[in-house]
Amino acid sequence: MGGAHGPGRAATWTAMVNRAYDHARPAVRFGDLTWTGRELLDRAAGAADWLDTLGPQPGAPVPALIATSADALALVIGGAGSGHPLAPLGVRMTAHEIAAVVGETRGHLLLAQPEFADLGRQVADLSGRRLRIVPELRCGSRALTADPGALAAVLHTSGTTGLPKPVPMSQARLAARARINGHLCALGPDSFYGGSAPFHHIAGLGNLAVALAAGALVTGLPRFTVEGWTLLRDLGTTHTSMVPAMLETLLAAGQARHETLRTLQYGGAPVRPGTLRRTYEAMPGVRMLNMFGQTEGSPISVLTPEDHREAVAGRAELLRSVGRPAPGVELRVHGAGPDGVGEIHARAGHFFRVDAEGWLHSGDLGRVAQDGYLYLLGRRTDMIIRGGENVHPLEVETVVAAHPGVADVAVTGVADERLGQTVIAFVVPADPGAPPEPAALTAHTRARLSGFKIPVRWWFVDALPRNANGKVVRARLREPARP
16 A cells, blocks of 8 residues: 655645735635635735734744634735744633643744634633734735745644644645645635635644645635535535535435535545435535545545445445545554454655654554455544453444434443443434334344444433534543433
């Protein structure tokens, strides 16, 4: 599973954006506001001028409470091209959670857009940082430049098992990611990208950075809603990204129709065969891609548009995989046991956090089938050991989620005197008024998995506990007290 693993061409992300937007075509559109490419670069230069006046430590990440908007994009571009890389933070987290992250950063500054001023003041008080509210950005004329090894921006991991960790995104590696993702998504100057992932997330700024490097027209939403999707549709967007749960929400509301959409990128979970068929009906000709990756590096593997068409034509099992290695990615299954399962390691020039030999340690367990498709089995730290047998929650969840009566599911292990651990499941029913019978779920699962993987108890809940990035927090899955 070979591929080049060096940082690739020395072009910087800032240089790619400069080349892509030195024109008079529309570049960003938010509500009634539209900037041309030249205006976007001029505002970014003005943002760089403003950042200079704040006296940040050169090269040090500047934490910022900002959300998807024209100003936020100008700030990121300006920061990347002036040696003041921004580190967007999750504005939906509590002040205490944000302050803990800010406290780990160098420097003395904290930025906040006006709508987050109150939150910014709380975080500044807790972290001892100096708060500066982002003003109306003026145009500037300076050239934005950067060295390949300089930081372009910093994102943070989700923090499901602890404090979110910083992921530095160098100019050269972000440029490499932009080239690969842009190619896979067929993004170009004639594209119109619009998404709804949080700005501080790899699916938010990470995907916007790809669209910007491709010279696409860009818009976005602060959060996903059915109404927001209809706005993106009415604007004529051609590219977007989401998680399958969003897609199912749109289908259930009868609002998935989108005639101009060319590419729909998703991740985080498999898409159901029935959902995929209905998506093709609502979005004629759309290219579906499942990209597996994480903040530290993405994509690791890709389930291509051709794979999705094959799945609809009869190879539905492909949808349980995350495809084959992305272009240029070298993949290995580290420490594989007799079942072929081990931790997924990957090496490529577009990964941000790697070891001395260039390997990204994903923390995800998986196996590679003979045809080269990668199947994930969950996080290494989530594995359940039942009577000496390894149970991977994601494998069980994927099977249970295919039941028509299940809207969402999380599987975890609980202590058991005889077996050490046993398997239980928390299910969000598709119809809260008529949840599926536990016996039916057991039979559905037993037909597809070995007996030791079957949940021994099924708990029906209104929602699963998730963090600010939408990931399930397994530590908060608790069984109700039993008499």
